[in-house]
Amino acid sequence: MKEQKKIILISLITGIVLMLAKFGAYFLTASNFVLTDAAESIVNVIASAFAFFSIYLSSQPRDENHPYGHGKVEFFSVFIEGSLIGIAGVIIIIKSTYSLFYPNAIHDLLVGAAIIGATGLINGALGYYMIKKGKSLRSITLDADGRHLIADMVTSIGLVAGLILIRFTGILWLDSALSILVALYIIYSAYKLIRKSVAGLMDEADFQVVTDIINVLSEKRRESWIDVHNLRAQKYGNELHIDCHMTLPNYFDLNHVHAEVSLVDKMINKEVGIKTELFIHSDPCVPDCCHYCSMPNCPIRSEPQTETIAWTMDKVVRNKKHFE
Secondary structure, eight states: OHHHHHHHHHHHHHHHHHHHHHHHHHHHHOOHHHHHHHHHHHHHHHHHHHHHHHHHHHTSOOOSSOTTOSTTHHHHHHHHHHHHHHHHHHHHHHHHHHHHHSOOOOOOHHHHHHHHHHHHHHHHHHHHHHHHHHHHTTOHHHHHHHHHHHHHHHHHHHHHHHHHHHHHHOOTHHHHHHHHHHHHHHHHHHHHHHHHHHHHHTTOOOHHHHHHHHHHHHHTOOTTOOEEEEEEEEEETTEEEEEEEEEEOTTOOHHHHHHHHHHHHHHHHHHSSSEEEEEEEEEEOOGGGGGGOOOTTOTTOSSOOOOOOOOOHHHHHSSSOTTO
């Protein structure tokens, strides 16, 4: 968490400096096109500030009111960020539409383009770094903030090209028209962030995470692990919670069952690369399991093994043993 806080703090300080530079470019040029980037930079600062708070809150230990911890606040942070970006996009469209009919004089476009280009490059480098760290630290907040900065870089590149075009063509209405196009892109970026946050808050299945877990279980599969089913995964910030059913030989005593379950716990935490809390319900095997059970020297086998059932997404997430 300390590393995440440090990265977000760097993003926040950088965002404030770049915001001031962009507004300086706007007051210099009086361009609506430049204003789109400056307005979005306000969102960058607010979002980074809220992201810093959310990472602080998500690092707090679980308590009676939050038995699964405070990690869900990161999804709420992303929702706030997406909402603010969307509001900024709508405001820009309204102002730019007005300016299409009532244009104002613009000037010093090349200087403004140079300032915006420099801020875009800085945002791009910082955004790429945050996305990389977001993946390695499993932080949706860092990833969302990084993608926002990458989107900001893209709009800055388009903005620089547009300013140069306006400067050499002298077509003033392009300033507002291009602002509207950029604002539409900003709104689309906002939609993707909101969609991602809502999916997390609603515990939508993360197929990549589940696939990684299934692959680890399949590669390390033991003969006594007859099947795994009803597997579900939930993310709470940078922690993962998994519950599933595992079918084991019914003649295992409680100590043996506990040892097998503990082995799965340690294996997932080591191989998946994210702190994971597992709740594994142990099911006893039944005679119908025998045809796909590879347990050697089984004293209660009713029929020989005739097939090996691969652990796939379809098999593992269903709430039933593999013969059902």
